[in-house]
Amino acid sequence: MREVPDFPEPGIQFKDLTPVLANAVGLATVTNALAEVAEGADLVAGIDARGFLLSAAVATRLGTGVLAIRKGGKLPPPVHSETYDLEYGSATLEIPADGVELAGRSIFVIDDVLATGGTLAATLSLLDRSDVTVTGVGVVLELGALNGRSRVQSVPVTSLYVV
Template identity: 55%
Template sequence: MSENRYRDAGEALADKIRLVEDFPTNGVLFEDLTPVLADADAFQIVVDELAAACQRQGADLIGGLDARGFLLGSAVAYKLGLGILAIRKKGKLPPPVHSQEYALEYGTAALEIPADGTELAGKQVVLVDDVLATGGTLVAARNLIEKCGGEVAGNVVVLEVDGLGGRERLAGSPLVVINEPAAQE
């Protein structure tokens, strides 16, 4: 393998994120990670930093949130020699499942994991996702893991959308945002 052209994930993200104005609604600046994932150097350094953060939090298992958290979490789990728990949106898994509902701005949603075949009791799970916005999905995932006997050792994300209260909703649970100068844990 050749040397990575990026010093750190922040540099790779600044170079590769595609900014889309007024998506999904007017006034929102969407940060599209697709070009980051498609660039080998950018993807590698982002995964390396996510993996280092997960390792510091004592992960036994990585929980990847549907859907971009699957991509990132799988790469992190592979790098660390751990398993990946795919935390799915409702209706994507065959029964039986464990389910956790959570509130959206206009309604509710739910996350699910298989009820059979995956033992979570006593496991330290680190949740991996692309973006922390309101925190609702990560809180629901934490509740789901705890309901199944596991413990969420931390949350690791690539980006954070300021002003939506996600960090506050995760208070008391370690959080690493790799695209901030001084990642907080």
């Protein structure tokens, strides 16, 4: 992992997992660890964008499908959407409102980093409207000092690495 100072704006210390994901052993290690905690879910959801990579790898390992939690404006209507605050602005997440049968399914959510918890809280709110059971959340890296876990207490959270 590398740390990029002042990205995407001054004062933010961006944690870049690209070197881990570009390494075959690193990717396999992360995939296997997340798949272990996601076991039993009907579907794996990945949050735009790095969560897509991880969720697809985990879903393939588990033999499930994958649901992309997209940034706003990337899906055709109709969509369910949730707008939330970031530490450096605001964003919107979306999922299809039709075309994918979600009701009654169990879903495990994957993202790369848990920081303030805003993205995960918005994802859980979004999925809650789809009548699914979220079995848990898995992240590669948790920034413990930002206490994001406190915003997603309704589900078990597994962090592979906490700084």
